[in-house]
Amino acid sequence: MxxxxxxxxxxxxxxxxxxxxxxxxxxxxxxxxxxxxxxxxxxxxxxxxxxxxxxxxxxxxDDSSEDDKPLPMRQMFFLCAARLIEPIAFFSIFPYINKMCQENGNLKDTDVGFYSGLIESLFSLTQMLVMIFWGKAADRLGRRPVLIFSMFGVTIATSLFGMATTIWEMIVFRCLAGVFAGTIVTIRTMISEHSTSKTQARAFGMFAVVGNLGILFGPLLGGVLAEPAVQYPGVFKGIPFFERYPYALPSFVVGGIGLVITIACALNIEETLPSKILASRGNSDETAPISSPKPAMSTWELVKAPGVAFVLYTFQHISLLAFAYTAIAPVAWYTPVPLGGLGFSPLEISLFMGFNGLSQAAWMLLVFPPLQRRIGTNGVLRACATAYPLFLGITPVLNMLLRNGSPTAVTMFWIIAPAIMALGCGVAMSFTAIQLAVNDVSPSPQVLGTLNALCLALASGVRSFSPALFSSLFAIGARTQWLWGYAIWVLLSILGFGFTLLSRRMPDYDELRRQRERKTTANGVAARI
Structure with missing residues (x-):
């Protein structure tokens, strides 16, 4: 034979x-x-x-058998737990950072906003500078070690933040947390590698919902636990440590949560980098020779790959819309009605924010997975892009009802506002859909970590300036009453329409796959000659 x-x-x-x-x-x-x-x-x-x-x-x-692979729910559980660390750590300082800055820096009331904004901007800039490094490290060293190391670093940096006694210490500890930005990029990549074309919508829907939970519980922990000697004198009054460091308790609690999750993930999370999996199989099975991976693409080669640059830009455009709206909405809700806002009380703002969070969770868990299977990733993006300009135009319409002032108009407001907000929150599906687009446009599994890092690095850059920029533009519009105080919403609607145009030009991922298959076949044939 x-x-x-x-x-x-x-x-x-x-x-x-x-x-x-x-x-x-x-x-x-x-x-x-x-x-x-x-x-x-x-x-x-x-x-x-x-x-x-x-x-x-x-x-x-066998593509069909791969697509039918079930989502590993045990791994998803621990990855979602790891996902909680970043938003809890990021948002937990929001309730007290302004007062902390004022006390540590002996600042005037008019200077507090500048320094608190500076700290958050430097955090985002730090993330932007190191994100690609972590993505390349995850592609080279493995997903699991980068994830665990980053989680541990964020935990330590967050714990130290509450003990800062000067503005500079606050900046250093916050930037140190930004240095360990490998958590979010690695989790995104690992979820991509655990899921298939049939399960990725569900997987990233879970990822988004858990992120929203972190955004909800982070500020809650920070607000409830800050200044314990003042809030809970029966328990903490007279304890010198908590009187000297009034913001240490929330930092320690958040750090403790992070440490528990880090240890649990270290014991349970599995490696997903293909080359590392194959190397481990090769060590246990000497009969299965392993081909050593060749050098990965450079960042520039990755950007020039078909479809990548366009998806990268679309990712940042969506991020800009999200960061701008997140920065403006609470201010607009608080601003008096004659100036173009809704005149909400702090309680009404918190209720509206919680309602929006629940609405987004419902869209992501109940609507997004079947919708993505039915009309595809690009179809979801086009639907969200069509709705985005309309969603961004809701607040001026609601303000007009309140400006009318009649009992009928006010009643209509409280009937219409929650319903429109709940429907409008469906645009949040675009955040997850664009992540699936990133996965689909990736030229190779070996560079998926780097591509995710590049996306998030650019998004961190956008986040470093967009909240301050759009909040300032809203304030200028409210003060000058240009376009009746609606100028900022006109600008955002124009940006939303830009997303509408972009969504019509998204790459054909099936065609990109066929192109890669043809190139692979040609290279394989050439290698055998």
Whole structure:
């Protein structure tokens, strides 16, 4: 049998026919990316980025069986738990950062906003500078070690923040938390690698909902636990440590939560980087030779890959809309009605924010997964992009009702406002849909971490300036009453319409996959000549 030969095509591009032994025969089960047919098909995910693997989630030849792979819920549980750390750590300081700045810096009331904004801007800028480093580290060293190390770093930095006694210490500790920005990018990448085209919508829907929970509980912990000697004198009054460091308790509690989650994840989370998985299999199975991964694409090569630059820009455009609205909405709700706001009390603002959070969770859990399966990622983006300008125009309409002042108009406001807000929160699906677009446009699983890092680095840059910019523009519009105080909403609606145009030009991911398949096949044939 070993001496028996069959004839097969090899190097079809030059028209030559070569003799292949039976062990070399190409058939429908031979992996396209394997340089040697004797190599296990699971090693094909380690090929270099110039020979992209068209299967983002694995490297299996049988696409239907790969798509039918169930979502590993145990791993998803721990990844979602890890997801909680970043928003809780980020938002927990919001209730007390202004007072902390004023006390630590002996600031005037008019200077507090500048320094609190500076601290958050520097945090975002720090994240922008290190995000790509963490993405490349996750692609090279593995997802799991980068995730655990980043989680531990964020935990320590967050714990230290509450003990700062000067503005500079606050900046240093906050920027130190920004240095450990590998958490969010690595979690996104690992969820991508755990999910398939059929389960990714559900997986990232869970990711988004857990992020919203962190945004909800972070400020709650910070507000309830800050200044314990003042809020709970029966328990903490007379304890020198908490009187000297009034903001240490919320930092310690948030840090403790982070430490528990970090330890749990260290014990339970599995590696998802394809080359590391294959290396571990190779160590336990000497009969399965492993092809060593070749150098990955550079960042510039990644940006120039088909469709990547356009998706990157669209990601940042959506981020800009989200950050701008998040910064403006609470201010607009608080601003008096004659100036263009809604005149809400703090309680009404908190209720509205909680209602919006629940509405977004409902859209992400109940609507997004089946909708994405039915109309696709680009279809969801187009639907959200169509609704975005309308959603951003809601507040002026509601203000007009309140400006009318009649009992009927006010009653209509309280009937219409919650319903419109609940429906409008559906645009939040665009945040998850664009993440799926990033996964789909990635040229190779080997660079998915770097691509996610690049997206989030740019988003951190956008977040570093957009809240201050749009809040200032809102204040100018309210003070000058240009366009009756609605100028900022006109600007945001124009930006929303820009997203509408972008959504009509999103790449065809199936065509990109076919292009990668053709290139892979051509490279594979050339390698055999």
């Amino acid at each position: 070993a001496d028996h030969h069959r004839t097969g095509l090899k190097g079809a591009d030059d028209g030559k026919v070569h003799q292949l032994t039976e062990n070399e025969l190409l058939d429908e089960s031979t992996p396209l990316l394997t340089a040697n047919p004797g190599i296990s098909r699971t090693t094909t995910v380690c090929e270099d980025a110039d020979e992209p693997d068209t299967r983002i989630n694995g490297g299996h030849d």
